[in-house]
Amino acid sequence: MRAHSGRRPGESGTREAILAAARRQFAELGYDRTSMRQVALEAGVDPTLVSHFHGTKQQLFLEVVELPFQPADVLPALLTGDRDDAGARLAHFAIGVFESEQGRSRVVSLVRAAASEPEAARLVRDLLTREVLTPIAEGIGSDDAAYRASLVMSQIVGLIMARYIVEVEPLASRDASVIADAIAPTLQRYLTGDLT
């Protein structure tokens, strides 16, 4: 009966099916082994519709790997409360996101893509710089804020690699809040402490 209402419901269903297939393939196969054709096949649509609705593979990727939260809304607030606890707040927030299925799938996609080839690394670098590093640096507000933000990112990306991708033990199976407590002082020092 919904068919009577014209092509919009079908179009939105098609878009959703394409995004779901793309999300799954980027996460599982990485950026370079995901193809528009395979995404179309899994979504059950004609391949031309994928580029019709979502543009190039780059554009589809950026649409799919939108971060699991809005960093510009969240990060400044996390960082501008009591500054002595900013590392702990950031550590627990980040790990809370990664422990959710959707959050983990998206950050794992991003890190896999970043590692896979220079083109994808550039996309991820631009995305992270704009959406994560700059909000963190603005939250810190100190002279060397961009450098501090990039150090924070190095520990967080390393945690994603070690715990969720390479699954190094015992880091992979240790309780999430224990790990947040372990990395919190690292993030705190990178945010506000002495770096030399």
Place this chain on the structure above:
Amino acid sequence: MRAHSGRRPGESGTREAILAAARRQFAELGYDRTSMRQVALEAGVDPTLVSHFHGTKQQLFLEVVELPFQPADVLPALLTGDRDDAGARLAHFAIGVFESEQGRSRVVSLVRAAASEPEAARLVRDLLTREVLTPIAEGIGSDDAAYRASLVMSQIVGLIMARYIVEVEPLASRDASVIADAIAPTLQRYLTGDLT
């Protein structure tokens, strides 16, 4: 004239050419996009010789990505001197390795492979656990040494990702010894400090 001495010189030249091509392709393309056929092509040898001399792609990978130093020789000494400086020694040693062309190419290969697919991640996890985490844990010698070693690895892998692969600025262009100083206290706390 060397041809007179039989097939050994040719065989060793062939092995070397295959390893050089494989090293380059694993580093540049990652584990999953490197094929035995393309390695053979670049080395200028028949594809059957690649598996004849080096076995499966897994075996070729493990042969190529041998670590740029012998961790079992180096790490315990780095960690068992003055324990209060172990983090600084480890940070400067690791970054010294990564700043050399050969060292960087090998660790970038490892991290790319680990991120690319579960099979490669398992290979890298086993390699790192055996060759790096266990020697670090033995150097620490404390109760929770394996967990501490995996935290150390998370920061080091994250640095490789951020500085050498994603090339996040300003971390990517900052002086190497400045970065070693910045992460040294992180490694020190993971090795010997309070984690809760």
